Amino acid sequence: MAKAITIVGLGSGDENQLTLGVLRRLTEAKTVYLRTEDHPVVPYLKEQGITCSSFDSVYEAQSSFNDVYETIAAELLRLATEEDRQVVYAVPGHPFVAERTTMLLKERCAAEEIPFEAVGGESFLDQAFARFGFDPIEGFQLLDATSLSMSVLNPRLHTVIGQVYDMYTASDAKLALMELYPDEHTVWVGHALGVAGSESMAAVPLYELDRQTGYGNLSLIYVPPTQADAVINKTFPRLHEIVRILRSPEGCPWDREQTHQSIRKNLIEETYEVLETLDDDDPDAMCEEMGDLLLQIMLHAQMEEETGSFTAYDVIAGLNEKLLRRHPHVFGSRDADNAEEALARWEEVKAEEKRQKGLQPEALSALHGVPRDLPGLMKAYKLQKKAAKVGFDWDRMEDVMAKVEEELAELKAELGESQDRQEDELGDLLFAIVNLARFLSCDPEEALARTNRKFVRRFSYVEKKLREAGKEPGDATLEEMEHYWQEAKTLPHA
Structure with missing residues (x-):
């Protein structure tokens, strides 16, 4: 045979x-x-x-x-x-x-x-369809309890979860479901469906899923579809849908009228608001402001979707592909034992990407890749770092300090002259100070941001003390304000 x-x-x-x-x-x-x-x-x-x-x-x-x-x-x-x-x-x-x-x-x-x-x-699916009473043509997904995660859940579909072998597997499934569904959300547990004398079904709140008994080889979980805001609002497709509606003829008149240029400044403002929450280490504010920033991305992507150029899902696909491609030491066969080697792998892939686009990295300016519209301090810092990579840099800290003093002297010499000449010299001085920051291994943008926050804290103290004395800052003398300023400097975290 x-x-x-x-x-x-x-x-x-x-x-x-x-x-x-x-x-x-x-x-x-x-x-x-x-x-x-x-x-x-x-x-x-x-x-x-x-x-x-x-x-x-x-x-x-x-x-x-x-x-x-x-x-x-x-x-x-x-x-x-x-x-x-x-x-x-x-x-x-x-x-x-x-x-x-x-x-x-x-x-x-x-x-x-x-x-x-x-x-x-x-299969057990035949019994699930019959016992739970739904037609899979309405939308259905079959998932494995042993590898369940929020990323595969679609709350708008009938969901059957198999391989629920024991209470431990049920507990893992519960934790994954709780990332999307409320604790009280009703789910069904079925054991031995279709087996006479052994079959059992029970509707339970999600948080009790792993408190049930009888789990084994013939057990499953059924999660009915839902349109509840508390659930679907956690999904990316819902965000895409809302933004599309806002921009539609039936949507918001203001959103419909916007263009890339009209809301360009919003993208910048929302970015800085996110940065503020990071500096404040405020998770609740971070969550809200990151949402506002994401909205700006979604609006710009929706504008392009309306022209047929690309969609938000194309943005995500491009990002995923780039992350996979630029991390060969994680998703490929290359190695990187430390942050410097990881960055080197990233740069190697970027160079190869340029070649595939018909560009020759070695023929590009050493300053290529610095965004045109970066804030001044940040752009100066990046330009200097790129120039330093090809050897255009100071050798010693003393030379950098001397350059700062030279530019300060030149600015002093231009005081009282034309505004343009003063601005030129002030720009040179700031550029030299950025160089000094780089030699000190400090980010000038961060250093100035810290000083700004410190100024706000101290000046707020001055205002507080003046009001306690029955005065407004505009009514106080400079000597009074200076007194409280010096007092503020002695306070903790001042």
């Missing part, structure tokens, strides 16, 4: 769910190899005189499900090839529904030219 492997499905319940084709193959087999004996149909098979051998011992010997499935597939292939015979392998439910060993055998049989056949049986 020629070697072959046939996988049959035992259905999700009792023997009444066996198809005639499956039953015929089971009765004709010399030995039926069961993935597990823990299935309601197995006692019936033995009553019919069918010889069964299970792989339950493999579950005890291996440390992970992947190792179990690999071991089972390897043993079945060995039986088929070494004994040159047909092997009948029986699995719960349907061979192609939540059955990893089927896929392993299908791939390896094809590679080794071993005939392969899978004969269907009723």
